[in-house]
Amino acid sequence: MRAAVVGAGPAGMVAADRLASGGAEVVVLEATGAVGGRTRSVLLGPGHRLDTGASWLAGFYSEALAYCSGLAMLRRDVTGTPQLVVGGRRYPAPFEPGVLARSPLLGPTEKLRFARWVAGVLARRRRPHVGPPRRADADRADRIDADTAIREAVGAAAAEYVLRPAFETMVFADLADLSAAFVEGWIRAAFDGRYRVPAEGMDAPWRRLAARLEVRCGVEVTEVRPQGPGGGVVVEPVGTFDAAVVAVPAPVAARIVPPGVPGRPAWLGELRHAPHVLAYAARPHPDPPPASDVHPAGAGRHRVGSVALYPGGDGRVPVGMQGATVSAEGWWSDELLAAGLDDRALAAALWDEGRRLEPGLFGLEEATVLHVARHPHAVPVFGPGHLARLAAWSPCPPVALAGDWTCYPCVEGAVRSGRRAAEVLLTAGR
Ligand SMILES: Cc1cc2nc3c(=O)[nH]c(=O)nc-3n(C[C@H](O)[C@H](O)[C@H](O)COP(=O)(O)OP(=O)(O)OC[C@H]3O[C@@H](n4cnc5c(N)ncnc54)[C@H](O)[C@@H]3O)c2cc1C
Known part of the structure; x- marks a missing residue:
């Protein structure tokens, strides 16, 4: 079988690897x-x-970790983070019982309701789980949005002062847009607390796969369509293949895979990805303070979702330097992307807001390194019902x-x- 894989993100690279190990001739576009x-x-x-x-x-x-086997890994545990900022003062996120007991962010009744709710989530979701539940229709929490579910279960203060600031900046979407089941799943995951990162970058496993696969960069695929029974798949502008994996964000898949293609879900065009922009800068610093990560908390919308500071010597930032990232919330990312600012102006806009939240953030004029990342399709928004439709x-x-x-x-x-898409093609090709 000659197969094309569209997209060299983790899904595409894993699909290509699995197809190649199943005997297919593969090209990644x-x-x-x-x-x-x-x-x-x-x-x-x-x-x-x-x-x-x-x-x-x-x-x-x-x-994912199996693909990191043999790579040097750095620990990035999240226990004890983030710090939540209210009225200029910062408080640890009260996810651990001792921290919750001492936290002034919630009153005594709210603390009790919050503790009960967290215990209920941990009991319902016994272990962290990736993917749709086997019986998604049985998961009542997938039918309601997380904001409603949390306000009903624990009240407005826990939503505004704890859960929105801890969570929304991770997925760049409002709790009101997300399925309660999805948010509960991540809350379960946060209690796992053990996180790692490949020392050579998050793309290290995929770069390693690329070294033994045919990958053509700079090829934007504009259409992928089957030619008819047994007729192969046309991948514009490259050519005809026996089969293809399309591993791109949903809005791109909706554009390049025409309606009517088998397996193209009817809801594809409705699935939104939240946008995200961030700026990173680093300055020389002989003795930087320890790492910190602050998120704004409290009612209303915040422009910046987090400001993180990293000391040199953490495995990524060189000794003698201090790094900092300012991340925008999804709605502000949308506005910043629409404004079409250049890197310097975008970084300046983020930094101005970031310094209001984190007075310890150094000025951009001190930075010797600057990088801006724009993600129009950062994270797919798993709204109510999406887990159920994926299960089907x-x-x-x-x-x-x-x-x-x-x-x-x-x-x-x-x-x-990516593995599942490759298995489907290999099984059909037998
Ligand atoms: C800021 C940010 C922070 C995140 N943090 C985390 C985290 O800490 N942990 C975590 O597990 N996940 C995190 N995620 C999510 C994670 O990055 C994604 O879930 C994952 O990368 C998705 O992989 P993918 O292969 O599906 O898509 P992608 O990684 O988006 O890969 C798709 C590829 O397709 C290419 N492509 C698109 N259109 C075309 C076309 N027409 N022709 C050819 N190629 C095309 C793209 O250039 C891209 O290389 C984060 C995402 C963002 C944006």
Whole structure:
């Protein structure tokens, strides 16, 4: 079988690897100049790396971590973070019982309701789980939005002062837009607490695969369509293949795979990805303070979702330097992307807001390194009902769809989706 794989993110690279190991002749077609997609890392100088998208792998990402086997890994545990900022003062996120007991963010009744609710989530979701539940229709929490569910269960204060600030900046979408089941799943995952990152960048496993596969970068695929029974698949503008995996964000898949292609779900055009922009800068600093990560908390919308400071010597930022990232919330990312600012202006806008939140953030004029990342399709928005419709969907030959949006919005979801798409094509080709 000659197969094309569209997209060299984790889903596409894993699909290509699995197809090649199943005996297929594979070519990966990637629009940008590099492998990695939203796990792309950039080398900013000797020993100085920035993950421009995904920046950690959770301990339960069994398949993604298997692809990291043999790579040097750094620990990035999240226990004790983030710090939540209210009225200029900062408080630890009260997820641990001792911290919750001492936290002034919630009153005594709210603390009790919050503790009960967390215990209920942990009991319902016994272990971290990636992908749709086996019986999604039985998961009542997938039918309601997380904001409503949380306000009903624990009240407005826990929603505004704890859960929105801790969570929305991770997925760049409002709790009101997300399925309660999906949010509960991540809350379960946060209690796992063990996170890792490949020392050579989040894209290191995919770059390693690319070294033994045929990957053509700079090829933007504009259409993928089956030619008719037994007639192969036309991949514009490259040629005809026996089969294809399309492993791109949902809005791109909706554009390049025409309606009516088997396995193209009717809801494909409705699935939104939240946008995200961030700026990273680093300055020389002989003795930087320890790492910190602050998120704004409290009612209303915040422009910046987090400001993180990293000391040199953490395995990514060179000794003698201090790095900082300012990340925009999804709605502000949308506005910033629409404004079409150049890198310097975009970084300045983020930095101005970031310094209001984190007075310890150095000025951009001190920075010797600057990088801006723009993600128009950062994270698929798993709204109410999406897990249920995924449980009722699977990829089909000869155009198998893959990508995080078909499984779960994280690297592990992407990896599993890529393997599944490849298996479907290999099985059909036998
Ligand atoms: C800022 C940010 C932070 C994140 N943090 C985390 C995290 O810490 N942990 C985690 O697990 N996940 C995280 N994620 C999510 C994770 O990055 C994604 O779930 C994962 O990368 C999805 O992989 P994918 O292969 O489905 O898609 P992608 O990684 O988007 O890969 C798709 C590829 O297809 C290419 N492409 C698109 N259109 C075309 C076309 N027409 N022709 C050819 N090629 C095309 C793209 O250039 C891209 O290389 C984060 C995402 C972002 C943006």
